[in-house]
Amino acid sequence: MRLSLTQISLTAVVALSVLFSSSTVTVSAAPAIRPVSYAGHRVVRINIQNQAQLDALTAHEESLQLDYFTHYKVVGGNVDVRIAPEHFAEFQALNLDYNVSIENLQSTIEEETQENDAYQTKFEKARKANARTPGQVFIAADWFAGYHTYADHQTWLSTQISTYPTIASSFSAGKSFQNRPQAGIKIGSGPNHVVFHGTQHAREWITTMVTEYLADQLLKGTDTRVAGYLQKYTFHIIPIMNPDGFVITQSSNRMHRKNAQVNGGCVGTDTNRNWGKGWGSPGASTNPCADDYRGPSAFSAPEALNIANYLKSLPNVALYIDIHSYSQLIMTPWGYSATPPPNYDSFLKPLAEGAANALAAVNGVQFTTGDIYNTIYPASGNSADYAYSVGVKLPLAVELRDTGRYGFNLPAAQIVPSGKEFWAALAYVLDNLGV
């Protein structure tokens, strides 16, 4: 069994709900669930040198309760995994070639929390000062200087929509398992549709911010190309595709990846292994406690089903981008099959390469490109494959910064540089889609 921490957290939630539902005692507020601690957990990068090492790693991944931060698991490749301190000796006994990239994950999380707290203190002060003006909703001018709460992201969306009513409107792709909206902003009025979202995987916080940064660029229109984009395209942008998971990362478990559906005693289906195209092929787990658990059936996760239905409801979807972190990759279908689609060499590949070149020109940051299966790992039931199968012209699966120094806990100082460089990649694609 993997991910016992998630299980412990779930057990606590279930125990509390049983306690309170069967009790006549009135409580004003449920006691806070103690957040999952990652004290002593290491993140290690393993270089898999031969088949025997790959087999040893695979054979021990459940007993070691490995949490794969990256999933590329082939001979000659590197893979990042989180290992709890109580399993480290067993891991060392495997004699694999590895180095420790994060010595104590809890310290990294605490650094992130301190940085966030400092930012939030400033943010609250400005919000209070602003509240003296009746009717004003406050969004900080330096919104992209920090990470934000789920509630503040909702306020950000509604504020943008009321600030730019002639070009923007609100929409929701549907409701999550716990009934939160998959809220978005629609920008522009062109006949070709562009859909993108962040935070399909809950712990990938940079993706929420970069998705909003792209929306901000389209709304403010400081890039002279934007007016043309808004006539040619209609953008449908969802910063938080998996709101339940995102809330879990902010309240109890910073490393939660999946949604909030309970399966076999563990919390979450990996929504990005739950889409209908190629579901059930290699590259997804059947173990409900695994971080890449595919779910009991295709589209059992409402978050994936809703976006799929939304994509199908739009005519002429020219571009779909599912934004993840980390690893610095721009990828195209397929993830479920080793053989790329027929227009891979003529269309998908050159566009991904052009986007990566445009991105690198901004800050010198290199992104690798290719098809999902051969670039990182087999990943069946993923969103880009599904989008391609329903006629989306260019579906992209993107992994933002970094390459493992901070992993999912990317410092807030990297939000704006990440946004700027990805805006360049997006602009390249919009200019070259041939629509």
Ligand SMILES: [Zn+2]
């Ligand atoms: Zn992801």
